[in-house]
Amino acid sequence: xxxxxxxxxxxxLMLSKQYGGQTGLSKRIDKSPAQISQWVNGSADSKTGKxxxxxxxTAREIEGALGLPRGWFDQPVKTTxxxxxxxxxxxxxxxxxxxAGNGFDNSDFPESVQLVExxxxxxxxxxxxxxxxxxxxxxxxxxxxxxxxxxxxxFVDQAINFYEEDGVYVFMSSSGLKVKRLQxxxxxxxxxxxxxxxxxxxxLKDNELNSIKICGKVVATLRLERI
Numbered sequence: 001x002x003x004x005x006x007x008x009x010x011x012x013l014m015l016s017k018q019y020g021g022q023t024g025l026s027k028r029i030d031k032s033p034a035q036i037s038q039w040v041n042g043s044a045d046s047k048t049g050k051x052x053x054x055x056x057x058t059a060r061e062i063e064g065a066l067g068l069p070r071g072w073f074d075q076p077v078k079t080t081x082x083x084x085x086x087x088x089x090x091x092x093x094x095x096x097x098x099x100a101g102n103g104f105d106n107s108d109f110p111e112s113v114q115l116v117e118x119x120x121x122x123x124x125x126x127x128x129x130x131x132x133x134x135x136x137x138x139x140x141x142x143x144x145x146x147x148x149x150x151x152x153x154x155f156v157d158q159a160i161n162f163y164e165e166d167g168v169y170v171f172m173s174s175s176g177l178k179v180k181r182l183q184x185x186x187x188x189x190x191x192x193x194x195x196x197x198x199x200x201x202x203x204l205k206d207n208e209l210n211s212i213k214i215c216g217k218v219v220a221t222l223r224l225e226r227i
Contacts (some may be wrong), residue, residue: 002076005042005053010077012040012054015066029065041094044133044159051133089120091155093136116153118222126155126220133159134219137170139179143194144168147181148221154179156216163190168218174211179218 002010012025019025022036037043042051059073084090093116116136123131139152147168148154156170163169166183181193188206204211 004056004074005051007076008054008059008073009040009042011073012036014077015062016040029062031062041135041158042133044161046161049159084117087120088117089123089131090115090117091123091131091134091136092116093153127157128219130157130159133157135216136222139221143196143199144179144181145196147195149223151224153222153224154218155220155222157219158216160217161214163214164217170215170218172213172215177215182214 016022016025016036019028022033022040025031026033026036038052039054042053044050045052054073056074060070062068063070063072093114127134134155134157136153136155139148139154140150142150154170160169163182163184167181168179169182170177170179171182172178178192181195183191183193185191188209190204190209192202192204194201
């Protein structure tokens with residue numbers, strides 16, 4: 001049986017599609033696209049570490065704003081069976097690209113495109129046991145070669161929305177959404193590294209760190225090649 005939080009997320013996805021995306025919905029219910037994205041994706045609260053979820057009072061407020069019957073949000077969505085086949089696990093593929101280059105300007109906040117099934121054994125061996133906060137995005141560009149290529153799938157742990165240690169992170173900057181290797185110096189400066197040596201690294205001073213917002217850490221990749 002689904003939890004009320006899961007039902008709220010499914011209902012929000014339905015409304016997002018109906019109103020042309022999270023930006024369109026935000027204008028109708030007077031909530032920011034970022035807030036809607038956090039509810040839909042269950043982003044971890046930076047203070048508590050728990051998944052963000054919409055409150056019942058907010059559900060009633062949105063129902064009123066859109067002329068929906070009271071309690072509409074609380075009714076489970078009737079969908080076809082999406083249970084993964086035995087030995088497999090499902091991840092959400094988001095409608096967003098992260099540039100391994102100069103930045104990718106996404107027109108909207110991430111929305112679910114489809115569910116992707118992978119071997120549970122592969123997932124646990126390559127990602128670990130904390131799989132609930134993992135989503136998949138698509139890399140764009142060549143600046144992170146040979147680590148991954150343009151079009152590869154990146155498995156991103158959205159619970160790690162802060163600098164944890166040296167690694168590859170997805171982050172928002174003034175030039176768009178990027179995926180780069182981050183390395184912190186003892187001085188507090190942050191080095192933004194492209195694994196492809198054709199591209200120069202960038203260094204953010206301690207007082208410039210707020211110019212980027214970390215969205216998650218890349219914990220695994222899946223290479224997709226044409227044959």
